[in-house]
Amino acid sequence: MPEATMNDDNEFGIRDGEIAVELPAQFDASLYFIGRIRTPWKRRDDCPKNARESEAICTLEVDPRWAQALTGVETCSHLVVLYWMNRSRRDLVLQVPRTYGTGRGTFALRSPARPNPIAMSVVKLVGVAGTRLSVVGLDCLDDTPLIDIKPYFASTDAFAEAVVGWHQARKA
């Protein structure tokens, strides 16, 4: 279980101004890893800061058990990818990201540290070979566990007008 080693990872310690809470006594549901994500990045410092910074092609390696579940995926231009950030601590409620320096709530951030360390990325599908999907738009570590793949529907998923106020204020 990834959780067993999570809080031993000093790379993800608490910074000044950050706040952790006691985690619930037990879990409520469980996940299967459905495959792995292959990326060029072996260390956290190597990862792009933002998925749009990189045109690197990454690979979703889906476990052969789920091969038939990919039927029709090749007709999608973009996919929603959910993956498990298995090296993150789960008890932070207030975080001080290195690049911002101001405390923000976990649910106002895309930080990997969150109660359920599930990342959501929208990727462009550039190739399918059996159970391997080549995609552009990820920024995660190599060997990251894959949780889900979904078709991206512009009609319900694209909101070009969306604003993250704290982020805009920072740039102004």
Next chain:
Amino acid sequence: MPEATMNDDNEFGIRDGEIAVELPAQFDASLYFIGRIRTPWKRRDDCPKNARESEAICTLEVDPRWAQALTGVETCSHLVVLYWMNRSRRDLVLQVPRTYGTGRGTFALRSPARPNPIAMSVVKLVGVAGTRLSVVGLDCLDDTPLIDIKPYFASTDAFAEAVVGWHQARKA
């Protein structure tokens, strides 16, 4: 554990043309429910077919434990919401949705039946009162377990040009 009762739910049986696989022998990671989603829909048949069909205001009720994690969320116009579709079977790889009638792979569908029944919806945030967020854009059952809330960034999450080929072909 929701998994315990999942496969007893006859509402989610197998249709002609659907294919199930044997699930892995064990789980790989675990989740905490961070709250509940309140919606007007008590039965599956009452839910809108598509989140854009309804302007109903739903409520994300976040557990008080995570209250500080909401700091800054009020500055976001749109949020990514992850939730747990706890009544769905997890072993289907090929599905025949009632409304389409053609077999599609699970990863080419937004069906709740998937190895990890996590739904992703983009919602418009219309109000915050303590740990209760009022949102528009959900189509799930009342009392659905909440897993995560993230800020929606148009710069990485909005792809207006995205196409789901099998879906377009169906309409043509």
